[in-house]
Amino acid sequence: MSPEPLLRVDRLVKRFGGFRALDGVSFHLVPGEVLGLVGPNGSGKTTCINVISGLYGRDGGSVTFRGRDIAGSRAHMLARRGINRTFQSPRPFLSLTVRENVEIAAWNGRGDGTKADLDGLLEQLDLHRHAGRAAGDLNSAQQKTLDLARALATAPKLLLVDELAAGLNPAELTRMAERLRELARGGMALLVVEHLMGFIDHVTDRVIVMNAGREIFEGKLGEATRDPEVIRVFLGTAHAR
Amino acid sequence: MRRGLRDVLFVVLPVVIIAAVAPLLYANELLLFSFVMYLTLAQGLNAIYGFTGYLPFGYVGVFGAGAYGFAISVMILGLPPFAALAIGAAAGVMLGLLLTPLLRLSGAYFAIANLAAAQAVYQVVSNPALQDITKGPYGVSLSEVFAPRLSYEVGVAVLAATLLAMAWLRNSRFGLSLQAIREDPISAAMAGVAVVRGRTIAWLLSALIAGLTGAVFAWHISVFYPETAFDIGISIFATVFTLFGGAATLIGPLLGVLVLYGVYNTIGITVPQYFQLIYGALIVGLVLFLPDGLVSLLTRRGIRVP
Amino acid sequence: MLLHAALSGLVFGFYFTLVGLGLNLVFGVMRIVNLAHGDFLMLGAYSAFWLFGLYHLHPLLSAACVLVVFTLVGLPLYYLVVPRLLAARDSEMLSLILFFGLQQMIEAVTSIAFGTTERSIPGRVLGSGPVRLLGQALPTSWVFSAGVSLAAVALVYVYLYQTRLGMLTRAVMVSREEAVATGIDLHRVCAIAFGLGLGLAGIAGVFAPFMLGSVTPAIGPEINIAAFAVIVVGTLGNPLGTVLGGIVYGVSLMLMQTYLSSWANLLPNLLLIAVLLVRPTGLLGRRVRRA
Numbered sequence: 014m015s016p017e018p019l020l021r022v023d024r025l026v027k028r029f030g031g032f033r034a035l036d037g038v039s040f041h042l043v044p045g046e047v048l049g050l051v052g053p054n055g056s057g058k059t060t061c062i063n064v065i066s067g068l069y070g071r072d073g074g075s076v077t078f079r080g081r082d083i084a085g086s087r088a089h090m091l092a093r094r095g096i097n098r099t100f101q102s103p104r105p106f107l108s109l110t111v112r113e114n115v116e117i118a119a120w121n122g123r124g125d126g127t128k129a130d131l132d133g134l135l136e137q138l139d140l141h142r143h144a145g146r147a148a149g150d151l152n153s154a155q156q157k158t159l160d161l162a163r164a165l166a167t168a169p170k171l172l173l174v175d176e177l178a179a180g181l182n183p184a185e186l187t188r189m190a191e192r193l194r195e196l197a198r199g200g201m202a203l204l205v206v207e208h209l210m211g212f213i214d215h216v217t218d219r220v221i222v223m224n225a226g227r228e229i230f231e232g233k234l235g236e237a238t239r240d241p242e243v244i245r246v247f248l249g250t251a252h253a254r
Numbered sequence: 255m256r257r258g259l260r261d262v263l264f265v266v267l268p269v270v271i272i273a274a275v276a277p278l279l280y281a282n283e284l285l286l287f288s289f290v291m292y293l294t295l296a297q298g299l300n301a302i303y304g305f306t307g308y309l310p311f312g313y314v315g316v317f318g319a320g321a322y323g324f325a326i327s328v329m330i331l332g333l334p335p336f337a338a339l340a341i342g343a344a345a346g347v348m349l350g351l352l353l354t355p356l357l358r359l360s361g362a363y364f365a366i367a368n369l370a371a372a373q374a375v376y377q378v379v380s381n382p383a384l385q386d387i388t389k390g391p392y393g394v395s396l397s398e399v400f401a402p403r404l405s406y407e408v409g410v411a412v413l414a415a416t417l418l419a420m421a422w423l424r425n426s427r428f429g430l431s432l433q434a435i436r437e438d439p440i441s442a443a444m445a446g447v448a449v450v451r452g453r454t455i456a457w458l459l460s461a462l463i464a465g466l467t468g469a470v471f472a473w474h475i476s477v478f479y480p481e482t483a484f485d486i487g488i489s490i491f492a493t494v495f496t497l498f499g500g501a502a503t504l505i506g507p508l509l510g511v512l513v514l515y516g517v518y519n520t521i522g523i524t525v526p527q528y529f530q531l532i533y534g535a536l537i538v539g540l541v542l543f544l545p546d547g548l549v550s551l552l553t554r555r556g557i558r559v560p
Numbered sequence: 561m562l563l564h565a566a567l568s569g570l571v572f573g574f575y576f577t578l579v580g581l582g583l584n585l586v587f588g589v590m591r592i593v594n595l596a597h598g599d600f601l602m603l604g605a606y607s608a609f610w611l612f613g614l615y616h617l618h619p620l621l622s623a624a625c626v627l628v629v630f631t632l633v634g635l636p637l638y639y640l641v642v643p644r645l646l647a648a649r650d651s652e653m654l655s656l657i658l659f660f661g662l663q664q665m666i667e668a669v670t671s672i673a674f675g676t677t678e679r680s681i682p683g684r685v686l687g688s689g690p691v692r693l694l695g696q697a698l699p700t701s702w703v704f705s706a707g708v709s710l711a712a713v714a715l716v717y718v719y720l721y722q723t724r725l726g727m728l729t730r731a732v733m734v735s736r737e738e739a740v741a742t743g744i745d746l747h748r749v750c751a752i753a754f755g756l757g758l759g760l761a762g763i764a765g766v767f768a769p770f771m772l773g774s775v776t777p778a779i780g781p782e783i784n785i786a787a788f789a790v791i792v793v794g795t796l797g798n799p800l801g802t803v804l805g806g807i808v809y810g811v812s813l814m815l816m817q818t819y820l821s822s823w824a825n826l827l828p829n830l831l832l833i834a835v836l837l838v839r840p841t842g843l844l845g846r847r848v849r850r851a
Contacts, residue, residue, distance in 0.1 A: 068440065088443035098444060106437035107649070109430070117434045120427045121446030145556075167446050307653065311660075355837050362593050362652045366788055367836045373785065374829040383822050486781070490664070497657070531668035537661025541654050542644055 019044050019079060019202045020065070020171055026073030027060055027226075034060040036226035037074065042171065047193065047203040049213040049234065052223035053246060058206040059101065061223075062173045065204070066098045067091040078171065092122050098173035103160035107149035111140055114148050114159055115166045122167025131166070138162050138192075154181055165196075172196065174205045178212045190215045210234070222246070258425035261560040265504055266417040269293070273410045283402055285519060287474050290409045291467055292515055295492040296499075296507035297416045298463030303493075304501030305423060306453050307436035308357065311365045313492055315372025316461045318484040320346040320468025322379055325394040325478075326387060335399045339408070339469045346465015349375065350458050357453045372484065380480035393479035396472065405474040412470055416463050417504070423456075424504045424560065432456055433502060491515070494533055497540050500547025504560045509548055564696045565818040566811060571698060571706040573810025575764070575771050578709035579783065580790035580802045581716060582760030587791070588733045588799055589753040592645055592655035598783030599666040600630065600758045604765020605775040606670060609679045619685060623708060623766045630762035634755030642754060643747060663780055670777035678774035686770060705767040712763055716799055719756070729753055789832040 018041040027035040035057045042048050050058045063069045065076055067088035076083050083091060105114050115131055135141040138158050143151060148159055157177060164172060174193065178186055186209075193216050197203055207213050213220060214234050222230035222237055224246045230237050237243050273293070276286050295317065303309045310316075323345025327338035349371075356367045382390040423429035432452050434442040439449045472478065498514055500506030514536075518529065544550060549559045583597040604626050611617040611625065641658060645651045683701035690697035720726040728749050732739040740746050768775055768783075786809070794805020812831065816824040 066444065068443075087448075088440070089446050089448050092444055092446040100441070100444075104438045104441045106434045106441065108437060109433060113430055114434075117427075117431050117442070117447065118445035121431055121448075123446075163441070163445055167444075307650065309653065309657070311656075356833075359836055360652070361650070362656050363792075363836055365653070365656055366593070366785075367833050369781075370785055370788075370829040370832045374826055374833070377823075377826050377829070381822065493657075525672070527668040527671045530664050531672070534661045534664030534666075534668060537664065538641070538658055541658040541661065542641065545648070545654065 017080070018042060018077075020204075021077040022061075022065070022074070023077070024074035025061070025064060025071060025076060027057075027064055027069060028072045033226050035064065035071075038223070038226070038228055039074075040221050040228065040231065042202045042204060044170070044200050044202050045197050046219070047197045047205060047217045049217035049220035050204060050206045050223065051208075051210075051213060051220055051237075055225075056223040057226040058223055059175055060226075062098055062175050062204070062206060065171075066096055066173055089121070092118075092167050092169075095123060095168070095170035096173070097122070097164040097167050097169035097171075099157070099160045099164050099175055099177055101176040101179070103153070103156040105148035105151075105156055105159050105163065108147055110145055111135070111148055111151070111159055112144040115140075115162050118163045118166035123169075134162055134165060138165075154185060157181070161192075169201065171202045171204070174203060174207075176206055176208065178207055178209045186212060256425075257560075258421055261421045261425060261504055262418065265508070265560050266414070266421055269417060269508060270410060270414045273413060274407070277403070277406060283406060284475070287406055287409055287471075289511065289515060290406070290413050291471055292491060292495060292511045293508060294409070294413045294416050294463060294467045295488065296495040296511050297420050298460045298467065299492045300420065300496050300501055300507045301423060301463065302453075302456050302460040303496060304503070304506075305429060305432040305436060306456050308361055308453060308457070309365045309368075309493065310457075310460070311369035311489060311493075312372025313368075313460075313464055314484055314486060314489040315368070315375045316346045316349050316464035317468035317471070317488055318372070318379065318480070319349045319375060320465030321472035321478070321483040322388060322394075322468075323465065324469035324472040325396060328396050328399055329389075329394060330387065335401070335405070335473055338399075339466065339473070342469025342472065343462060343466040346461050346468060347458060349465070350461025353461075354454050354457065357450060357457060369489075372486075372489070376480060376484035379484070388480075391480060393477065393482075394472075396476040399473065400476040402474060405470060409467075409470045409474065412463075412466050419459065419463075420504050421560075424502075428452075428455075436502075490533065494537060494540075496547075498536065498547055500549030500553075500559075503547075503549050506547050506549045506559075513548075561818060563694065565814045567693055567696050568698055568702065569811030569814035570807060571702050571810070572771065572814060573807035574706040574709045574713075574803075575702075575767065575806070576786065576790050576809045576813075577794075577803045577806030578712050578760065578764045578767075580787040580794070580805060581713065581799060582757035582764070583784075583787045584791040584794075584802050585716065585753055585760065585799045586757035589729055590642060590646065590655075590750050591652055591736075592642065593652060593659065594754075594757065595656055595659035595784060596663040596666060596780070597659075597757070597761050597787055598780035599663045599670075600761035601765040601768060601783050602670065602775060602777060602779050603666065604630065604762035605768040605779075606674060606679070606765075606777075607762070608766040608769065609681060609775075612681050612685070619681070619766050619770075620708070623763045626762035626766055627759040631752075631755035631759035634758040635751050637758075638751040638754040639747070642750065646750075663784075667777050667780055674777065676776055676778065678776050679769070680774040681769040683770055699770075701770040705770050708763065708767060712760060713800075713803060716756070716760070720799065725749065725752065785832060786828045789828045789835070792832055793835050 020042040023039050024037045025035050026037060038061060052058055064071050067086055078096060119131055135144055140158060140162055151159060177189060181189060190212055193203060205216055219232060220234045220237055221228050222243050229242050229246060230240050273290050277283055280286060299313055320342040324338045324342035327333040327341040353371055356364050359367060379388045380391045384390060431447045434445060434447055435449050435452050443449050495510030495514055496507045499510030552559050583594055586594045607626050608619055608622045611622045645655050648654050683699060686704040687700035689700060691700050691703045720730055728744050731744060732749050790805040790809045791802055793808050795801035813827055816827050
């Protein structure tokens with residue numbers, strides 16, 4: 014018996030002018046599951062995250078989180094209800110300290126925000142040594158980690174991860190993949206957008222391949238690489254046969 | 255000792271005590287009142303600009319609304335001064351409420367629309383067609399309630415309340431969440447901060463401070479014209495003082511007023527254009543070389559200032 | 561009366577297009593707000609008084625001189641302040657404050673140099689007698705100024721759409737990052753646009769005495785509000801949308817002055833606020849909201 018889905022996305026549509034960035038995408042996620050979202054640039058992956066996290070409205074379909082449609086909920090409401098995300102290019106509060114960055118999320122999100130929790134989180138992500146520094150003084154890998162810490166401080170049940178791996182070195186990549194797996198083992202559901210297939214392979218249970226705002230494949234990554242439609246989208250028509 | 259308490263004991267209390275006893279030591283009460291007024295207004299501007307990054311260029315519009323709220327209450331409704339103060343403050347908040355939709359705009363448009371709103375209020379108040387209510391361009395006289403000493407003391411009380419509110423903002427979770435909005439509204443939303451509500455509260459607090467200060471100003475000087483109560487120079491001073499000292503801190507605006515307004519009054523105002531020139535140059539220099547104000551000389555080195 | 565108001569509104573609309581054009585060009589290319597725009601316009605007007613008073617120079621020649629001189633002044637001014645601004649985090653907001661400071665300086669220096677008395681140039685310099693249009697009489701100076709304004713708009717159009725530099729300028733307007741990535745010399749393009757912005761403000765200033773009556777050193781902020789109303793109505797960052805904004809502004813101004821004259825001075829402020837609230841993208845659409 015499979016558990017009740019935490020997130021159910023049903024025939025989601027998002028238009029920008031005449032362009033359909035999302036054209037009827039459907040999938041679901043259960044607690045503890047890691048779903049990869051892959052596809053060429055412009056296929057709608059980040060748009061998908063922007064809609065689910067409440068930054069964009071939608072033009073059709075539904076997004077149900079913990080049994081309730083999130084229609085009309087603003088981003089901060091969703092953050093308090095348990096959906097959070099990271100940004101492809103991190104956007105921390107540059108002039109505030111690392112600790113303050115995380116504190117704000119802990120106070121306003123669903124986390125308890127006790128001092129011990131925060132210290133634990135910072136230590137877990139190797140940020141504790143920088144706690145008193147301004148976020149603007151961190152390097153870009155550290156800012157990415159801080160972005161993740163900000164998201165985690167709200168104690169999300171669903172975490173949307175937008176290209177976290179880009180710009181990390183191999184050692185950092187392995188650590189980050191391990192962290193995400195660990196979060197999933199703790200019961201969190203993750204939706205991971207990523208270009209690095211090795212990372213996707215390592216982290217996800219299952220993938221959805223998107224192209225032009227539609228899903229063209231759903232299943233194991235290993236099977237996706239043998240799917241003719243997926244091959245055509247990624248490598249061009251010449252390789253389709 | 256908690257930071258908030260420390261700020262109250264070592265910053266708010268001394269300032270308020272000095273302001274309260276100053277008339278015993280120095281005879282020019284009007285000048286002292288101007289200091290108290292700018293100390294309050296600079297903090298009021300700080301509440302919205304320092305903490306959310308939204309600069310109300312037309313801040314004087316709210317101040318003027320407070321002044322005329324007081325004046326009309328006294329002249330037309332015949333209210334006693336304290337009731338008129340409440341009306342003045344309410345007028346400021348009402349104007350603030352009316353302008354809250356502007357907070358959906360990004361910062362620069364907020365600033366410009368805010369300035370336009372202040373001009374519009376001035377044009378309405380000074381319009382001869384409304385002479386029966388506002389006395390139009392001919393100005394108001396409130397000699398029947400004139401009470402320089404009492405109104406000065408009320409001004410100090412308003413300053414004290416404002417400084418306490420700012421000490422709270424500086425040290426509270428709410429104040430820090432506001433600063434997150436200033437840094438990046440989208441990230442702030444993802445941290446669970448209610449962005450529009452936060453800005454609205456900060457703006458209404460700011461409007462309350464300006465409205466109340468305007469009302470006390472009307473009471474203290476008791477004879478004034480629309481050009482006096484809506485003088486764009488008041489917005490300019492409050493902005494420059496806040497920028498010069500350092501926004502989003504408690505002592506920044508205080509420093510700004512004490513240093514700049516002190517210098518301004520020491521040298522004397524023989525040719526106002528020279529001061530306009532110096533202030534203009536000061537603004538340009540500040541933006542280019544010290545955009546975070548005097549206090550940033552310390553904060554840059556990792557020293558926390560109240 | 562209605563036809564007269566509409567016609568003179570159209571004429572004023574063309575003039576106000578010119579008033580807003582430079583501000584919008586600077587905003588469109590650099591995403592900064594030149595709050596000293598109205599003061600450069602005022603300086604243009606003072607240049608015209610001066611050239612007329614000393615040499616009886618025809619305003620058309622003054623306009624040509626002002627365009628060249630102001631554009632040239634704009635280049636060093638650009639390099640002095642704007643690159644620093646563009647590198648800052650919130651350049652839009654900082655630019656507003658910085659140019660506000662510059663505005664105060666210009667106003668102060670002009671007051672010190674020329675005094676605060678009102679200046680004007682007699683309208684007959686541009687031709688005597690009214691021009692008849694559709695049976696309505698309009699002052700020649702108005703029609704002349706409107707004609708110059710249209711010529712200036714055409715000039716900007718030719719620059720943006722027919723020259724290589726103009727094409728690069730449009731590229732920067734669409735996306736600064738991508739323009740830089742393709743190897744465009746950002747600061748050269750921006751400096752010229754900035755200079756042109758000042759030059760256009762200057763020309764508008766030369767004709768201000770005829771359209772706005774007398775001019776004082778303190779007129780800058782008032783002009784700014786009008787210019788903002790025009791470009792916000794006509795879409796921020798789209799120089800040619802300014803024409804639409806100018807016409808809407810001019811016609812509503814004339815209608816107000818004809819039918820509701822004691823409240824006409826409220827118009828620019830109310831129009832600006834109303835458009836920002838109701839349709840913050842301007843009539844032709846561009847995002848200015850953030851949250």
